[in-house]
Amino acid sequence: METGFNGFGNAMKTLGIGTQQKFDAWYNKTLKGREQFRYNIDGFTYDQAQIDFRYKFAEVTDSVTAMATYLDLNSPALPRGREIPMETLEGYIPRQKRFETIGENDLRRLAITEQDITNAARFVGESPYPDIKAMYRKNLLEFAAQFPESHAQSVTYQVGQMKSNFGLELTDVNNPNGIVGVKFKSHVPESNTHVGEYYTISDDGTVTYDETKHPIQDINKFLRELLFDGTYGVVEAEGDEMSFCTFMGHPDIVRAIGYLAVQGLFTATTSKSDADQRASEAGANVMLVNGDNAQVLVGYFKRLFPRVSNVKLHNEVVAVAQFNETTKKFEYPLLKPFNENVLLFRPTGNIGTIKNVAPMRGNNSAFYSRMFEGRGLIETWYNPETKTEYWESEMTVLAVPNRPKKLHRFLIGKSVTVKYTAVTSPTGNPKTKGYYEKVGDSYVLTTDTTVQESKTYYTKSYV
8 A cells, every 4th residue: 555645636545436436436425414514495495407507487476266257147258268477587597616726735744644643653563554544534524525515505595695685695705705796686576675673783782672663563464464365375484593582572572472471460450551561570581581592482473473384593604714814814704694683474385496507527537526416516636747636616506586576574673883982072970971981992881970081981872
């Protein structure tokens, strides 16, 4: 056996996967499971692969069957046909890639590791080959697994954005090393976005509820109108788990939970204001114990909004590779595929299709395998002139709602940024006016009851 390490190509030969057929078999046995990494496409299914990068398909619509017509005995009925409105949805399917190179410096580091293993084994009179083989296997698996994992996260992010953002927009945040400023439409009408904003949450974590708004009344009215004609079907709700728990803390909802949790709060001998106060206290106790227990809160949600058959909450995250120009290293911030502060109302079952373009191979000398049931491709090859090994994967897919008019989202909250503004010529009592002082890198409420000329006071606002 050769022990001179010259790349993962050598590692694959050592592990018995040095041919195209064996590489394909190795991927399907070892890496196929990584296609499920942080993978969630609930409500969407893959369409058949196509050659063109543009998609075009008919929107799924519901036909309405009318009653029979009353006529006299000898009159013929008017032929109706089937006048089903057909609307075409179309757009462009983007390509996503992952590309890695293994240069001479990378190979030398691995060669040093191999040498250390060899020296240690020979020092105790043992063969180094089992440990070297284990090292090859571990390094190759950890390296190659990143390719299907990357695409799984990208598809998850697409689906989450189409459901919560009603579109996918490529930005410096979610696609820092690729194209930006490109938007992919969901074809959902703008009128299907409903602004509730029942709370604001600041970047310092402060939640402020708008008690002038009534989410139970608003959403139940919306659901009643949505289901009025009986053609919508069964309604499901989806949301970010943390945002859902925050929403359920709205005073209207807390009070309603109190009424549900403790029977008999309102009787003929109690005033409504007294009953409401006791219900709010009871609801606050429920939230104190179960405010972070999403499943308990889902139970109350379904009782408060009985037209919703099921609630699906999201807590998955995906990572983004972002190059730091200062440190010259990659950083991996996390993003939520499903936006915060959004509640989606949708029909149960399938609501979208994932359009995909069949991959085509360009390098016949490379080892390759197809990913995601043939929808993606992973390849590796070595260039002896540059002493560099190349690994590349690609998928060309786009999640598109196929029932866009049926999707509705409530913007249940709003993220805001805390802003501190210096007060010019302060007067009166700084403490009662709610002024802040700056202490180090933070701001604290002042305890001064008179203006101190040596201090700068600040007001706190949200933008």
